[in-house]
Amino acid sequence: MGYARVSTGDQEPGSQERELDAAGAVRVFVDHGESSRLRDRPQWVVCLDYLRKGDTLVVRALDRVAGTTTMAIETISELHHRGINIKSLTEPDIVTTTPMGRALFGTVAVFAQLRADTVRENTRRGLQHARANGRPTVMTEERVTAAVQLRDAGNSISAIARELGVGASSVIRALTRYDQTAVSR
Template sequence: MTIIGYARVSTREQNPESQEAELRAAGAAQVFTDHGESSRIADRPQWIACQDYLREGDTLMVRALDRLAGGEVMALQIVHELGERGIQLKSLTEPEIDTTTPMGRALFGVVAVFVQLRVDTIRENTRRGLAHARAQGRIGGRPTVMPAERLRAAEALRSQGHTLSEIAQALGVSRSSVWRALNSPGK
């Protein structure tokens, strides 16, 4: 029997090292880690590799169930598929879950519902926060590299017959940024 770990972070900016360290400390011989992958997507590259690596009698270990699946239907499907293959599932933060017993499977079903509630609550809070920010005139995303003064300079250079590449080099931005700014709706 081998313990195999699976870790996942939702964005590229997040660091999965603490999850990986916890899994190794709990006995994982190997840890598969997805970076910037949603828990709602089943075709995560390292999740697929992990599934291919798992063998009958192995234990799949995760830090928390929400690292594995973003909804109760997906979580239950994963547990069912693992069970059919003779693979156990253990969670470091939900230690009462042991899918080798009827009680453990029942507890897993209850926890999966709470995992879904947590994911839905985070999603709703994010939507609410973005709506509040928009109501105050703020929008999300990265600041533009082409503010009004740089856009005016780009328009002046274009009117003088300069190419997009020349304009980009003069302004210190990429050619695509100049193209988008000069070709945006309302231009």
């Protein structure tokens, strides 16, 4: 089995699906516009229900499965107790059938959470810098955080803009800056 996920509705999971197919996944479950920090992503829930003892869950990267350290540890533990292995295409040396593999999985999850926390901190600093240099923005730190959360929950740009009381272009610029900061880490 395979599992793919993209964080926003306008991202395409096609490359993940092709990689999982090439790795031999006989069925691929795909979540669109779902944050890895959500436990009840629709296709993730179906995937977990579909998996049976002895199955191997193939993912492109371990951060597709869990967005926090706690979730990663809980997920690996749950799957291990059910007799299900996880294989990551980008972290091939992490084999969850061994204690060391499970520990490495947890370590990768720690770094994924560190990356997300660093992105938030960089966004906050960038907004402070812009305000200090006389460039006020309607997208305050709180609004950027809310916009990211709303996007990760699957809301459209226009819905986010309405919710925050700002223009769609402000939301797009803020999310683009947020995403670019995430990519550079």
